[in-house]
Amino acid sequence: MAKVRAAIVGATGYTGAEVLRLLLGHPGAEVGLLTSREPGAPIAETYRHLAGLCELRLDPFDPDRVAERADVAFVGLPHHAAMEAVSPLYERGMRVIDLSADFRLRSVETYRRWYGEHFAPALLAQAAYGLPEIFREEVRQSRLVATPGCYPTSVILPLAPLLRDGLVAPGGIVADCKSGVSGAGRGLTQDTHYTEVEGGLRAYKVTAHRHQPEMEEVLARVTGADVRLLFTAHLVPMKRGILSTVYADALPGADLARVRASLERAYGGEPFVKVLPAGTWPDTAHVCGSNYVHLGAAFDAERGKVVLLCALDNLVKGAAGAAVQCMNLVFGLDERAGLCAAPLFP
Amino acid sequence: MAKVRAAIVGATGYTGAEVLRLLLGHPGAEVGLLTSREPGAPIAETYRHLAGLCELRLDPFDPDRVAERADVAFVGLPHHAAMEAVSPLYERGMRVIDLSADFRLRSVETYRRWYGEHFAPALLAQAAYGLPEIFREEVRQSRLVATPGCYPTSVILPLAPLLRDGLVAPGGIVADCKSGVSGAGRGLTQDTHYTEVEGGLRAYKVTAHRHQPEMEEVLARVTGADVRLLFTAHLVPMKRGILSTVYADALPGADLARVRASLERAYGGEPFVKVLPAGTWPDTAHVCGSNYVHLGAAFDAERGKVVLLCALDNLVKGAAGAAVQCMNLVFGLDERAGLCAAPLFP
Amino acid sequence: MAKVRAAIVGATGYTGAEVLRLLLGHPGAEVGLLTSREPGAPIAETYRHLAGLCELRLDPFDPDRVAERADVAFVGLPHHAAMEAVSPLYERGMRVIDLSADFRLRSVETYRRWYGEHFAPALLAQAAYGLPEIFREEVRQSRLVATPGCYPTSVILPLAPLLRDGLVAPGGIVADCKSGVSGAGRGLTQDTHYTEVEGGLRAYKVTAHRHQPEMEEVLARVTGADVRLLFTAHLVPMKRGILSTVYADALPGADLARVRASLERAYGGEPFVKVLPAGTWPDTAHVCGSNYVHLGAAFDAERGKVVLLCALDNLVKGAAGAAVQCMNLVFGLDERAGLCAAPLFP
């Protein structure tokens, strides 16, 4: 079978580069085009770890050329810039997998409140939410997939089954999430300067992070309930990984066994989600570089709380890995293709 | 005035060594004796950073000798070992500052449930809880001070004023706490082996950490309410620092201004607790190596939650610094003596 | 073609576990047996990152059973323990790839001086030195391969061509090498306790490291000259990676162009060794998790010195990757099989 031909639009950001890394090892796809706002040089000049592994040069973005050279475009641009690239590619009949926030929300109003104007609202309804463990069929049948935010994946995966199974209340949820620095991207800021990050730990955008409405909207869609969730993001001195600790009020009938059973029922057959043995807890180091997600759960009967823990690699399952997983589904490939490498530990 | 003569019992652990570091720079105290289970060698062989700065050798523990050579003993031993050292020193009339968990709780029953048998229950009632910002007078008048656990300090300080002022509910509190690795001590474990920690992040002892009953007991004592709090500890790849993110349900009348006013009223005159400007968030890197505590607060009106943030250095304000601060109070010295060094940043 | 069946003897050490990680992604090999001194549990209990990826349990070491279940044994044991496992496996006709120091040296006397008694001196002459870039034919024809020390690979690769081409003098060489902490293994020591490593940098075993005689012996063998080299090892606060900076006296006729040409001639056709563009320097982050080696060179005409830089991942090209590369050669597989994953960056 002919390989799927992929283009990466915005190849010099970390998510674009991670898509490239994964596709270089994909048996059924090949990368034919890389674009950048600063075209000209080989990608291996920006990313020296690709020395000798990828000879492609950076091209300017031209939708006709992308459509001619590729079957699918991965869009690794910031929001707003993403929608400007997605629209013309979609119009040319391409399959598009967008890693930005531009097509994650269904509600134009919510988008406007958190991100500003949306220029392609009609496309919102076309976009599948690229979390195959929950929206597999939608992804399969869509020409436009919006991969979830890295934090939302880590919160939605553990919560969705428990909400659906009526084990936890949809209100009063707390998601305390911790991320490595690659989640902040490759752009230079004082906050991600080495000496300002190393050895420190801090929260940021407290009660004001854009991933909160995404979590609430998607969980409401999945469960039919009015989910209210308070999300706090923290920056941890490590390169990759998200650990989310989610606290929810137990509903009557819930106990540890039922909570674990709910997770195992939901994910027992999933290739990339592992429910850890009771009493063991996810560690971001144990999923580093991989598409795997580790889940754990605890139950505090005295305080009536369920504690859920979720570890994933923000650049893989939190971004580029999810994107490749969706590409596999869209093109009818083995969902696991190119994504089965074991985590890099230590 | 003659200097206070101090002994450090258990000087090779990190908390003992940190007491030593602080006392080496203290204008009103001097260290006359260091003890260890493995006596003989100079402390500077165990801790090379003291080369040329401290000539003391490690002595075996002998309560008579400690009482003869020192006015105050800092006890930096594990629980159980600590009470065995504290009792004979206390009996000899010494001032004792214990950094272990052995005299932090008032309830013998709670101690028994979480730590095992207590061999000196009569002393529990004699012990002041070494958090001067809340128990200053008790500390001043006590011959036995138990410094708080590192996590409890970071949770009690932000919560106590809000509970007292009726701004948050005493039930349903979540304390999501993150600590650097020095909190786990100097003993060797697979979990603190460099390659197993670096680049990773994990929770541990979920719903089963011994600092939870300490938080609940002390907060109940301070506020008179039945405080119920779920605490989760996380290990972060950094050496020093605790960041605690505390979530509580707002009570009617609460808003951001009142929350901040409550904190500022409580700590405006405190030398070591700083309430950060609105919209800025504590960072453990900003208190590293110092006795300072940084506090921040946010309010989510839609979800009815208060978010409190607290950063401190677990070895200083979370252990040795609190101990020295209490020593200053016990001996009538300037409370700030030896503790005013600015944090080490970057 | 039937897959090569592999056993890993000493699977719980970092090098054994890394062989396992690589073979899990190898298209032409499969792991049938893992042994440990503490058998019984599944390997995924020791290494949680393998949850759901490897169901094997740890077996006790039994040479008959190993020979029955596997075509090749990877031996990831400490020296001395390694030779005790290698001998019976070799006698049973197996192919053996030893990752310890036991069969790296040709000279029994040198072995004795640095490591103690050798119990299988006859096997020394049978062992190929597992550096395919230099000893490819020997490796191909051998039943026993000793993979090089991690430091020696990083020093021999850049030096060998220059010595052979007469561009640098064989005496007075300095190899200043820096390694991540995984090189020290999984065993617990104060020196590899997180809080004693993080944020610090130190040399160790100065003028007394066992890899120095290995470097000198192998380079002498390759070049025919009496190579004298002073090697210093340093421990760097990172998990993986070696960067070696090698200083040698330029011989008449040498200049930067000739030095680079020598390296490019030697490695231009090699799949895993990349000579970086002039003026760019190897970074261990750019080879992390991969079998690739990055080389750079500088020339100081005024001081008559050549500076060579080499970066590799100590657990991959410095150990397990070299072992798999040698297995590929021994069994006539594509030398690159299972080893082509791009480095994990960032």
Add this chain to the structure above:
Amino acid sequence: MAKVRAAIVGATGYTGAEVLRLLLGHPGAEVGLLTSREPGAPIAETYRHLAGLCELRLDPFDPDRVAERADVAFVGLPHHAAMEAVSPLYERGMRVIDLSADFRLRSVETYRRWYGEHFAPALLAQAAYGLPEIFREEVRQSRLVATPGCYPTSVILPLAPLLRDGLVAPGGIVADCKSGVSGAGRGLTQDTHYTEVEGGLRAYKVTAHRHQPEMEEVLARVTGADVRLLFTAHLVPMKRGILSTVYADALPGADLARVRASLERAYGGEPFVKVLPAGTWPDTAHVCGSNYVHLGAAFDAERGKVVLLCALDNLVKGAAGAAVQCMNLVFGLDERAGLCAAPLFP
């Protein structure tokens, strides 16, 4: 005695901020003025760790105002900018301690070759080189002190005594130096972006670093010999600290005892330089945050080489600490004032 009044010109860079940190704890000095190219805000907005500890605002640079408000100016600006500030302050009769490279070299020609034009060449001869262990009297009698580069201090201190005592040859020296990232300053660059530094290790400016001519010139001045030294700088994933490993050819008569005796003779009476016990090696973690320098030495008789090791904190003894030490000398204070804090370990 009245306190010395200090101004910090360029207070928002890391070296300026470190001078501030040290002076906040100095018993005989006080900071009266901070300047910045972006004046207006309190310094505690840029450096949150100073919350509540320093109320000063950033002023624009005005030499009259500086001279009016301060007895001494610390200049923490980049080269060229530094000389433009130093000249007018010096002309106004102030004592000036410059932390840049502008007045470190004696040779205008060397300055021009490595840094570009010099606009105040007459001042070069007035400047003392701020390494009190070697130039104490010059510093004492000077109104302009240029503190050494961080790398040069770590190379000159171990080498100078051995060169003076004829134990090592002045030619063919190799200085392999490794630095934490704070040495690169607070300015944003891709090379100091967290995710590009963490977990990696690389050399930079190989054979082209500006500190090399400084090392050669100062060592030649001290020893009278034509010192030829090849210096390589490396960036290590840690915040503070330099470890330098220096290789020199032993001269006849040299052995380990004589090498150690030479170091001990030179530094036995020095307050900040510690020669470690034989067989132990400096670690940057053991000097972190302090003005101390740790030295070690090894001898390889077979290869005729001396290996010298030096650890220091690049921001303290490598910059701000040296500056304060020089201020103490210039004003006749106790040389150790404000600099005796023990290192922060762990």
